[in-house]
Amino acid sequence: MxxxxxxxxxxxxxxxTSMCTEPHPKAREAAERFLATNPGDPGTYKTVAKLEDQAVEMLGEIAGLPDPSGYITSGGTEANIQAVRIARNHGDSRAPNIVAPESVHFSFRKAAELLGVELRTAPTTDHRADLDAMHELIDEDTVGVVGVAGSTEYGVVDPIPEIAELAADAGALCHVDAAWGGFYLPFTDFDWNFEHADIDTLTIDPHKGGQAAVPAGGLLARSRELFDDLAIDTPYLESTSQITLTGTRSGAGVASAVAAMEALWPxxxxxxxxxxxxxxxxxxxxxxxxxxxxxxxxxxxxxxxxxxxxxxxxxxxxxxxxxxxxxxxxxxxxxxxxxxxxxxxxxxxxxx
Amino acid sequence: MxxxxxxxxxxxxxxxTSMCTEPHPKAREAAERFLATNPGDPGTYKTVAKLEDQAVEMLGEIAGLPDPSGYITSGGTEANIQAVRIARNHGDSRAPNIVAPESVHFSFRKAAELLGVELRTAPTTDHRADLDAMHELIDEDTVGVVGVAGSTEYGVVDPIPEIAELAADAGALCHVDAAWGGFYLPFTDFDWNFEHADIDTLTIDPHKGGQAAVPAGGLLARSRELFDDLAIDTPYLESTSQITLTGTRSGAGVASAVAAMEALWPxxxxxxxxxxxxxxxxxxxxxxxxxxxxxxxxxxxxxxxxxxxxxxxxxxxxxxxxxxxxxxxxxxxxxxxxxxxxxxxxxxxxxx
The missing domain is CATH 3.90.1150.10 (Aspartate Aminotransferase, domain 1)
Structure with missing residues (x-):
């Protein structure tokens, strides 16, 4: 055998300990049906590409963003890397930095190393972002300011509207990591999403609290233009350019995200x-x-x-x-x- | 409904047009069973982590590398990005470049943009890498030289041993992209793998010719040390560091890769x-x-x-x-x- x-x-x-979980039965079923599809090649795999549009639409609804841009990532790490990449490419610094509370997920350290961006982390108070400490780290090379809505280690929600103001004052983009918190926060009184603050990009993972099958992370952006700087030409595909970090992607993840959200939201x-x-x-x-x-x-x-x-x-x-x-x-x-x-x-x- | x-x-x-295909029945079955596992968290999901070791072992056998290092990526793009990252981090240039034939997959352009590495592409002759043209582009800032073993557009195999020599002469790493070709080449007379040439890293994707389910790409490296520079600490996981590009990863892909290779190799x-x-x-x-x-x-x-x-x-x-x-x-x-x-x-x- x-x-x-x-x-x-x-x-x-x-x-x-895991932030992943058993997929919802309908999410599992959808994942199994779409196992052999690739939303990274939308010209060939049209159905799953449409499902991805729908997944983004639904994530936008959950995160308070009508007409959202974004895509289903391999997970929160890809979404956070891409958000830092967007901030780097959008800014015009030759030595760009990102300011975040020290409670940010380690994927931001990975993003910084990968992208040649300095990650500056500010001490927290009771595990929550300290605005003064973050403010002190911001300078003219700051291209992004990050808030966490549901931290990995302590489940804490940072003061997102105030962090978005810090970002706006600095002329930087504001990214919120709600990879894990995003499917709980709509039922709380926290201000965390696009409706509550001038957020540019947000991570929200269907394969965590959304009960989709791995791999189904989510990256949302307030405007499509933010993705423009990431586009790479794709000569041999039926489509013409690609803004994702990975190439071939999991149709199972996309279909299961839609199935889970259709079954469970709200x-x-x-x-x-x-x-x-x-x-x-x-x-x-x-x-x-x-x-x-x-x-x-x-x-x-x-x-x-x-x-x-x-x-x-x-x-x-x-x-x-x-x-x-x-x-x-x-x-x-x-x-x-x-x-x-x-x-x-x-x-x-x-x-x- | x-x-x-x-x-x-x-x-x-x-x-x-797709380079993906229907998974082998055993690969599909394994993917379905391991849908809710995450090899990105090997302390918690031990079984799938062991399967990943086995997948790497088998890929090494196919690619002529005893005792291989590597992992199952989300696909060829992640593997190529990581290979360029390894070359960048291994080299000591402040303005690093990678030299490749113009036939390389667009993921290298993505990697270059992402990593702040210059991609220099040399003209091909009949769609095959031209060694003189590549040699002309190499300088003291060249950290990696790339050959393609089964090009995306024309299915052409570059002269890998000669490309590895170019790399060695330049003090650069040699990467081979056999993402698509890797499961065909063992049955040809081409020199393409670790046994034939002094290759440092190689991309070979089970979810292409290997008939595994998406997402199951593969990155192999001749020595574990090449991954050292990529390691990011992972404080809250049961494991302690992570060398992958993504965080949460698909256990379905890993299990299906093992199942497909067990069923079909050789x-x-x-x-x-x-x-x-x-x-x-x-x-x-x-x-x-x-x-x-x-x-x-x-x-x-x-x-x-x-x-x-x-x-x-x-x-x-x-x-x-x-x-x-x-x-x-x-x-x-x-x-x-x-x-x-x-x-x-x-x-x-x-x-x-």
């Missing part, structure tokens, strides 16, 4: 958000009751400063957990994380 | 190559008999200088065809392209 047939994919029963996503927040709050209380110092949930993510180094023991019991850079245990309450799963987890913690 | 359920994916009955791929070449030769003869000027097949790809601008009429009949930059019609004989399909195509051509 072949190796791959013997291999069992990770099940989600004990996964508490009612299903609201229910999912409320359930996830209930679970996160329950977990925060349970950990707090046991004497741990807990942060969150601001969105459905909890960190706790566990007093014993128990990560390895938990891993031995099959739990997939991770730590923040500061060493706290970090639990992400994705749709596959149920209350009974959290009860078992806390029971295992009590065992020590 | 939802839009996505009404949408029909492109079938391959009349697709003559006997199935040889049969596929021979059938594809027979078809391409049949088509070349049929077009030549009708008075068209034909180029190829060197690998299973044919171009023809059609005397009437018939592409639009053929598209109206459902044929998915494309043109080269010079305006010739270009037909790629992928595994889904059968003799009877080509007979229908030629019959439609005769109709004009």
């Amino acid at each position: 072949q190796t791959v047939q013997r291999a069992e994919p990770q099940n989600f029963e004990r996964v508490l 009612v299903g996503y609201r229910e999912q958000y409320e359930r996830a927040m209930d679970n996160a709050e329950w977990l925060a209380d349970a950990l707090s009751d046991r004497g741990h110092e807990v942060f969150g949930p601001e969105l459905p993510l909890v960190t706790a400063d566990l007093s014993v180094p128990m990560t390895d023991e938990l891993r031995d019991r099959g739990w997939r957990v991770s730590k923040t850079g500061a060493g706290e245990m970090r639990i992400v309450c994705m749709p596959h994380v149920t209350r009974s799963m959290l009860r078992s987890f806390v029971a295992d913690l009590d065992w020590y | 939802q839009t996505v359920q009404r949408a029909e994916p492109q079938n391959f009955e009349r697709v003559l 006997v199935g791929y040889r049969e596929q190559y021979e059938r594809a070449m027979d078809n391409a030769e049949w088509l070349a003869d049929a077009l030549s008999d009708r008075g068209h000027e034909v180029f190829g097949p060197e690998l299973p790809l044919v171009t023809a200088d059609l005397s009437v601008p018939m592409t639009d009429e053929l598209r109206d009949r459902g044929w998915r065809v494309s043109k080269t930059g010079a305006g010739e019609m270009r037909i790629v004989c992928m595994p889904h392209v059968t003799r009877s399909m080509l007979r229908s195509f030629v019959a439609d051509l005769d109709w004009y």
Whole structure:
């Protein structure tokens, strides 16, 4: 028998660290049907190219942007790289920099290295962007200012309207990374999207809270012109130019994003958000009751400063957990994380 | 009913232009099973991470490289971008350039724009790299020299050993783009791989001739050290650093690559190559008999200088065809392209 047939994919029963999740059944079905299509070649694969337009339209609706421009990326990293590339190409500095809170995802470090842009990160206050600290880092070579709407490590939402003002004052573009938060934030009171602030580009990933199949990230831009500087001619394709980072792309991801959003926006996503927040709050209380110092949930993510180094023991019991850079245990309450799963987890913690 | 359920994916009955194809049944099955996994987070998704090691091992076998380093990319574009990034970071020029034949895929122009590297393209002779022309473009700022083993437009294989020598003489890295050709070339007499020449990095895509599901490209490197300069710390993951361009990645692509290679290497791929070449030769003869000027097949790809601008009429009949930059019609004989399909195509051509 072949190796791959013997291999069992990770099940989600004990996964508490991933920001991906089990695809919605309709998303899975759509992914399977569109497995052999390539939206990177829209002249040949016309149907999936139309689905991509629809996915962008729906992402725009979720992010408060009528008539959005954008595309379905391989994930948040590609979307963030492309946003930094847009800012670099749009600016006119020979030594461009991007200013962001230190809570930005590591994909911005990757983007900076790749693109020859300096990434300047400002200290945060309680894990939230500090506007004064960011302001101090901005100079005439600043081409982009970044806010995070749902940070990877702590689930914190930065003050996006004020960050957009910082960007506007600097003559720089404003990018918001809502890769993970984007499917929860519509049901909160946070100001985070194109409607709330003068944002230029935004990352929002269907394959995270959107319950689409990997790979389905999302990049939105307020105007199509922002993509113009990225266009590369494509001589041999039926289409004529390409603004994406990758070439061949996954039609499965695109189709599953549309299927998930058609199935869940807005009612299903609201229910999912409320359930996830209930679970996160329950977990925060349970950990707090046991004497741990807990942060969150601001969105459905909890960190706790566990007093014993128990990560390895938990891993031995099959739990997939991770730590923040500061060493706290970090639990992400994705749709596959149920209350009974959290009860078992806390029971295992009590065992020590 | 939802839009996505009404949408029909492109079938391959009349697709003559794509370098992707229908996945092998075992590749499709593996992709479906591993749809909800992410090799970008190997600490959490351990099984698919092991499958990725196996995919790289098998690609190394195909490309003549024992103990290979590399990973499964989103496609050839990511692999080529990363190869240029490796060359840039490995070199020590402040104004780095890459020298390539003008036949290189447009992803190199994308890589150059992205990475701030100058792309110098040399004229070709009969669509093949011209060594003298390339040599003239090389200077002390040349960090990489590129050869193409199976060009996108004409299916031509460059003289790779000589190109590797040019690179070595210049103190630059040598990259080979065998994204499309890599699964055909083992059954030819061409010198194209790590065994034949002092190549540093090579692109070879399972989701093209390998019959894996999109997204499954491949990047191989002779030594692991070449990836060191790309590593970005990943504080919150269970793993500690990341050398890929994208972050979250498709486990479906990885698993399907292993499944396809287990099913087809080497006997199935040889049969596929021979059938594809027979078809391409049949088509070349049929077009030549009708008075068209034909180029190829060197690998299973044919171009023809059609005397009437018939592409639009053929598209109206459902044929998915494309043109080269010079305006010739270009037909790629992928595994889904059968003799009877080509007979229908030629019959439609005769109709004009």
